[in-house]
Amino acid sequence: MLYREAGDFKTSYAADLQTFPIKSERILFWSFTAVAFLVVPFFINDYWEKSILVPFLVWSMVALGLNILTGYCGQVSLGTGGFMAVGAFACYKFMTAFPDLNIMICILLSGLVTAGVGVLFGLPSLRIKGFYLAVATLAAQFFLVWMFNKFAWFYNYSASGQISAPERSIFGIAVTGPNSAPWATYLTCLTIVFVFAWVARNLTRGRVGRSWMAMRDMDIAAEIMGVSPFNAKLSAFAVSSFYIGIAGALFFSVYLGAAEVTEAFGIDKSFTALFMVIIGGLGSILGSFLGAAFIILFPVLLKNLMVGYLGWPTDLAAHFQIMIVGGLIIFFLIVEPHGLAQLWRLAKEKLRLWPFPY
Amino acid sequence: MNARPDSSEFTGARDDGIAKGDTLLEVNNVSLSFGGVKAITDISFDIKKGEIRAIIGPNGAGKTSMLNVINGFYTPQQGTITYRGVPRRAMRTTDAARQGIARTFQNIALFKGMSTLDNIMTGRITLQKRNLLWQGLWAGPAEREEIEHRRTVEAIIDFLEIEHIRKTPVGRLPYGLQKRVELGRALAAEPSLLLLDEPMAGMNLEEKEDMSRFILDVNNQFGTTIALIEHDMGVVMDISDRIVVLDYGRKIGDGEPDDIAKNQDVIDAYLGVPHEG
Numbered sequence: 294m295l296y297r298e299a300g301d302f303k304t305s306y307a308a309d310l311q312t313f314p315i316k317s318e319r320i321l322f323w324s325f326t327a328v329a330f331l332v333v334p335f336f337i338n339d340y341w342e343k344s345i346l347v348p349f350l351v352w353s354m355v356a357l358g359l360n361i362l363t364g365y366c367g368q369v370s371l372g373t374g375g376f377m378a379v380g381a382f383a384c385y386k387f388m389t390a391f392p393d394l395n396i397m398i399c400i401l402l403s404g405l406v407t408a409g410v411g412v413l414f415g416l417p418s419l420r421i422k423g424f425y426l427a428v429a430t431l432a433a434q435f436f437l438v439w440m441f442n443k444f445a446w447f448y449n450y451s452a453s454g455q456i457s458a459p460e461r462s463i464f465g466i467a468v469t470g471p472n473s474a475p476w477a478t479y480l481t482c483l484t485i486v487f488v489f490a491w492v493a494r495n496l497t498r499g500r501v502g503r504s505w506m507a508m509r510d511m512d513i514a515a516e517i518m519g520v521s522p523f524n525a526k527l528s529a530f531a532v533s534s535f536y537i538g539i540a541g542a543l544f545f546s547v548y549l550g551a552a553e554v555t556e557a558f559g560i561d562k563s564f565t566a567l568f569m570v571i572i573g574g575l576g577s578i579l580g581s582f583l584g585a586a587f588i589i590l591f592p593v594l595l596k597n598l599m600v601g602y603l604g605w606p607t608d609l610a611a612h613f614q615i616m617i618v619g620g621l622i623i624f625f626l627i628v629e630p631h632g633l634a635q636l637w638r639l640a641k642e643k644l645r646l647w648p649f650p651y
Numbered sequence: 652m653n654a655r656p657d658s659s660e661f662t663g664a665r666d667d668g669i670a671k672g673d674t675l676l677e678v679n680n681v682s683l684s685f686g687g688v689k690a691i692t693d694i695s696f697d698i699k700k701g702e703i704r705a706i707i708g709p710n711g712a713g714k715t716s717m718l719n720v721i722n723g724f725y726t727p728q729q730g731t732i733t734y735r736g737v738p739r740r741a742m743r744t745t746d747a748a749r750q751g752i753a754r755t756f757q758n759i760a761l762f763k764g765m766s767t768l769d770n771i772m773t774g775r776i777t778l779q780k781r782n783l784l785w786q787g788l789w790a791g792p793a794e795r796e797e798i799e800h801r802r803t804v805e806a807i808i809d810f811l812e813i814e815h816i817r818k819t820p821v822g823r824l825p826y827g828l829q830k831r832v833e834l835g836r837a838l839a840a841e842p843s844l845l846l847l848d849e850p851m852a853g854m855n856l857e858e859k860e861d862m863s864r865f866i867l868d869v870n871n872q873f874g875t876t877i878a879l880i881e882h883d884m885g886v887v888m889d890i891s892d893r894i895v896v897l898d899y900g901r902k903i904g905d906g907e908p909d910d911i912a913k914n915q916d917v918i919d920a921y922l923g924v925p926h927e928g
């Protein structure tokens with residue numbers, strides 16, 4: 294009786310529109326959330342924060358953003374790294390120009406700035422699609438990185454060309470800078486990701502989400518139904534970039550602390566994000582988390598296994614890990630294009646019917 | 652001017668201020684060509700409020716192109732379209748949708764990755780008003796609006812007898828049901844003018860009978876004006892009020908089913924009598 298719908302009838306449309314219509318799923322979700330908010334902060338240490346939890350959360354935010362654009366609206370983007378850089382540099386400029394401004398506000402403003410930049414680079418999507426759009430966003434990636442390198446104003450003319458986050462606190466507790474405690478950075482990221490995952494869920498289940506998906510599935514029919522491509526595509530670019538911008542701001546200020554643009558926000562970041570949404574599941578909120586977890590945690594796991602447990606040399610383990618992850622990406626593209634989220638859905642369907650499959 | 656129906660109950664067709672029997676749409680001397688190919692040549696006809704107006708003709712006659720002109724997808728080189736008293740030649744398809752022109756497609760154009768429910772909900776997109784911010788918060792107005800429209804869509808789902816496939820991704824549905832969902836999606840817009848492009852193509856007899864019944868019911872119950880392209884002459888003669896016949900982009904007949912059946916040009920066109928010019 295672990296996973297049952299029986300006796301779980303919907304008596305209103307509101308109930309049917311819930312995110313987790315099945316009770317056991319709801320319980321699972323809220324227990325998970327309770328542990329994440331109330332238990333983990335007491336046990337988190339430096340290793341778990343820096344290597345696992347905070348990167349997982351930040352990348353979940355990136356994957357959510359990219360999934361809105363690519364998974365829901367069908368616009369492929371290779372500019373994710375560049376948009377993260379916009380968020381990071383915007384955050385840096387806000388933090389240094391207005392030292393009294395609350396860090397949360399800095400982060401949100403960085404999201405807004407990135408949304409604007411995203412809309413700008415999203416304009417070509419009104420004319421071109423598919424491969425050509427991917428190339429256009431790739432150009433955005435290179436242009437943005439070049440720009441943050443070229444104009445010293447962005448990094449406040451620092452000699453190293455690096456940006457580093459000054460200490461800022463929320464309720465008197467440092468969340469950026471060297472004195473921030475692991476639980477504080479973790480909770481900051483968790484709160485932001487939790488809230489915006491919920492917002493993403495709301496956006497994707499209503500009118501806006503349907504206009505994105507209609508664009509993705511059949512743009513001409515969508516237009517004939519009255520979906521404006523201009524509104525649908527540009528709102529997807531705006532919302533997606535907003536998320537990625539916030540993620541970039543968190544990545545720089547809370548996670549890295551200091552960053553150099555070419556190294557921190559290069560093209561590899563764009564691909565990492567794309568792999569996450571492909572493996573996790575295009576067009577799925579859960580998939581964004583599963584994809585981020587997979588890409589962040591799987592290498593850690595493999596490394597612990599191969600180096601820590603089997604005692605292999607690190608470089609061999611590293612190569613092995615790249616091969617395995619690459620192989621899995623190919624596997625997912627061929628065998629299950631809807632990713633881990635789909636596997637989870639299928640497993641649920643099986644469980645629901647078990648032990649009587651009819 | 653654009654009276655919106657109360658979305659909490661399904662009224663089927665919006666009130667466009669035009670009385671039954673008056674002219675809803677007028678096509679005047681429309682010509683359309685693609686490069687050298689003349690798809691439509693100097694065609695005029697009208698559609699009256701509340702009627703089922705069939706557009707028939709052999710393959711390549713220009714029927715689909717005619718619908719594409721009516722909903723603004725193609726812009727004719729000559730002529731005007733007068734819809735609800737407003738003449739125009741060019742129009743954006745999104746504006747046509749907002750003004751109550753909805754359609755189905757000859758080759759099914761459903762949103763494959765979405766469920767039946769979401770596909771039909773998408774039909775209501777021009778009637779939903781809450782902006783991005785409300786939608787993101789969901790609580791309150793956005794949720795209320797969603798539920799209101801959901802109620803209407805459920806009425807359509809009942810009407811079309813597709814309750815059992817409500818949550819099924821449409822890509823998995825058999826062809827006949829996909830056609831029905833597509834009709835549902837068009838109905839969801841509560842159209843003034845419903846354009847149906849071969850809604851029965853590729854169906855078996857039983858499916859055709861169901862579809863004919865739905866079309867008649869839409870017309871009777873909601874008073875929706877329908878322009879219908881269909882190849883099955885039996886069906887056309889049965890359910891339409893008036894018929895336009897096209898052949899090689901020209902109009903060769905226009906009138907009630909009985910007259911059309913007697914029209915020698917029409918008989919020739921369908922029997923494939925060689926054609927001069």
Ligand SMILES: Nc1ncnc2c1ncn2[C@@H]1O[C@H](COP(=O)(O)OP(=O)(O)OP(=O)(O)O)[C@@H](O)[C@H]1O
Nearest residue numbers: 685688689690709710711712713714715716717757
């Ligand atoms: N987008 C287009 N580009 C070029 N030619 C076109 C286009 N659309 C239609 N045509 C041409 O216009 C003519 C009329 O086509 P249309 O699709 O309107 O015919 P139809 O009456 O709907 O035929 P069918 O019964 O086969 O659906 C055909 O010769 C077709 O090849």
Ligand SMILES: [Mg+2]
Nearest residue numbers: 714715716757
């Ligand atoms: Mg056709």
